[in-house]
Amino acid sequence: MNYRELFQSVRRRPILHGLDATYKAGVAFILGCDAGTSGILLSGFREWLIVRLNDGNNLSWPGLVLQIISVEFVGQNEEQSDVEAQRFDRLFRLLDEFLEQRDERDGMARIYSHYIEWLNDQSWFCPEMLK
Template sequence: MFADVRRRPGNYGLGGTFREASAFVNGCDAGNSWGLLIGFREWLALKLGCEANLTWAGLILKLADVDASLHPSGSNLSATEDERAVEVLFAELDEFLSARKGASDVGRILEKYLRQNS
């Protein structure tokens, strides 16, 4: 479904901005009893080599090379920053969900994160 949202955001009532895409993904997580994105923040932190002290959306902005401190919650992004952040969001989400097929995979992600940040 996320691949389709990425291609055709208007079909899902979205305008294609990072802020809307983030809200949509959060809604999907909520609709799955907050289990869809378990480990996603840690996955992103591992990629960045930092701690997971930001929201996953903030970490996506860092990966997209957007200064999250200037754009809280993905607001006021330039068109270029917005497009790059949306692309990074869906690419990382796709990679994460492909790598995390079951509970044991989530455990491995969290364990790796904890080892790196101990």
């Protein structure tokens, strides 16, 4: 299955996939797809988000996406429905960006390499933690 195409379709027309275009519905849909691949689909997504945010090693990927969105949309006063629609759209755009990079030659290796570099730059990180 081509998940990038599926997620692009969901982002464009959530109602056709039984979704109400809320952040929670998008996360649930993505988690279901990931479960269907035994967790392989989202391998590296959390690490990619941490490096992108430069923070959040203690968060799950849905929390990291919300942090990225909150940084991007600081100071915007929108209607709640607009906020949900923006969160939904941004969630799927971030996921598409990740999948594009992951599918490049050596993409997964680069994602984890950048994450390890990021970890090594953290004052709290002890390399023995990886053993």
